[in-house]
Amino acid sequence: MSNSHARTFIARPEDIDELGHVNNAVWVRWVQDIAVEHWRAAADPAHVDRFIWVVTRHEIDYRGNVGESARVNAVTYIPDPPKGARFDRCVDFRDETGKLLVAVRSTWAMIERESGRLHRIRPEIAAPFYPAS
Helix, strand or coil, X not given: XXXXXXXXXXXCHHHECCCCCECHHHHHHHHHHHHHHHHHHHCCHHHHHHEEEEEEXXXXXXXCXXXXXXXXXXXXXXXCCCECXXXXXXXXXECCCCCEEEEEEEEEEEXXXXXXXXXXXXXXXXXXXXXXX
16 A cells, blocks of 8 residues: 555534535545545655646545534545546545445546646655655
């Protein structure tokens, strides 16, 4: 498994939908939040300044729900090497007992801020997201 990044989210009242659990759009926001946090924490600051990421695809499996005030433990990781300007990122959300609630696999594309164009993910950009050999 690649170098992972963890974060705990707490379901706030505004995160809850009419069914009494975290809204699907909130799970997507949490994916964005942990992905950006991981990028900023692990990447070279020069790369953070030069590049930005956009999602091109989300695949989400909902296996459980949580209500208001629940704590959700999220772990994100990069399972495979990049392909050109894209890589997949996984995020697993678990409740406090360790039960998998939501599993996400998203495809992200790297864009050069200045030009607004896709940019190939070079090995030195990807390196911080994999375990040291």
